[in-house]
Amino acid sequence: MPGPNVPRLPTGYRSAPVRPADLPEIEALLADCERELTGRPEAGAGRVAADLARPGLVPELDTVVVRDPAGVVAGWAWVDRRSVVRVRPGHRGRGLGAALLDWAETRARQVGAEQITQVVPDADAAAGVLLRSRGYRPRVTEWLLEYRTADGPPTDEPPTDGPPADGAPTDGPSGAPAGLPGVTVRPYREGDGPALHALVQDAFDEWQQRRHAYPEWAAHTVGHPGFAPAATLLALTGGRLLGATVSLHSQSPDEGWIEQLAVHPAHRRRGLARHLLHRTFRAFHALGRPVTTLGTHSATGALDLYLHVGMHVRRSSTVHRKELAHSREPR
Structure with missing residues (x-):
């Protein structure tokens, strides 16, 4: 068995595995990191x-x-097929980030991982430099996008400067996408979780590395403390689920967050994704949250859809990957 993997920290700092009592303090650390980069916290409670x-x-x-x-949380990290390392503003430049990267890479090697990834906001130039100096290479771009309903919620009309984002005809007078007659859209109801999970896994199969079991998926969605059922919209026909948005309340009181947008592969390019986005923007507006945000990355090919429905890029991040020498050891 490998010995304890303890980061080698600067003098005065101490480390321990994360305990449940640490979660609120780690959430506060993440919010501080986001405020430094964007001026506001972005994700809701429960992400840790x-x-x-x-x-x-x-x-x-x-x-x-x-x-x-003084006992204040200055940094945290986890590793499991990928890794997250965060250091609180005010504690940077002291070697904490490098120490936590060493810890993460050591742990990844212990379990036989052949590579490790880190996601760094592009505005955090120092973190990008640190990763590249340690052999990480950029792989994928991620974007955080937003839609603001300052002038009222959106209509279902296509953008005036071109065709609908996903090649769809204009929505019909019933409010359902004209390319999908008989489709109804309604908010999430108790018991919808399993069908919604199956839709998301089928829709994401083409680009995600693995399918997520229901408990893991639910922890980030319908079981998340910030889950927003009124802004989680399901598109159905004959009781069959064709597409959906899965939404959360953001930590910022004026924002909602679309955690997932999924349309079954057999029902794409008919305007359903655009329609669901517009309906979700309106749902958050009705909840007193005039800003809707979501994240996407270059592997999905979805950026043009979001730009065409009126969303704007708030910030970008880069996924960095490092190849590790294979040295499998037991847990």
Whole structure:
């Protein structure tokens, strides 16, 4: 068995595996990191708990929280097929980021991982430089997009400067996409979770590395403490689920977050994705959240859809990957 994997920290800092009592403080650290980059916290409460619910992740071995001499959380990290490392503003430039990267890479090698990834906001130039100096290479671009209903919620009309984003005809007077007669759209109801999970897994099969079991998926969606059922919209025909948005309340009180947009492959390019986005923008507007945000990345090919429905890029990030020497050891 490998010995304990403890990061080598600057003098005065101490580390320990993440415990449930640490979660609120880690959430606050993440919010501070987001405020520094964008001026506001972006994700809602519960994201740390959802990350720790990943199947196969062992908190005692795969997570670490770092505290300063006063006991304040200064950084945290986890690793499980990918890794997240975050250092609180005010504690950077002291070697904490490098120490946590060393810890993550050591743990990844212990379990035989052949590569490790880190996602870094492009505005955090210092973090990008650090990763590249350690052999990480950019692989995929991620974007955070937003839609603002400052002038009222959107209509279902296509953009005036071109055709609908996904090649669809204009929506009909019934409010359903004209290319899909008989489709109805309604908010999430208790019991919809399994069908919604199956739709998302089928829709994401072409680009995600693995299918996610229901408990893991639910921790980030319908079981998340910020789940927004009124803004989670399902498109159905004859009781069959064709597409959906899965939404959360953001930590910013004026924002909603679309965690997932999924349309079954057999029902794409008929205007359904555009229609669901517009309906979700309106749902969040009615909830007093005039800004709707979502994330996407270059592997999905969905950026043009979001730009054509009126969304704008708020910030971008880069997924960096490093190849590791294979050295499998038991957990």
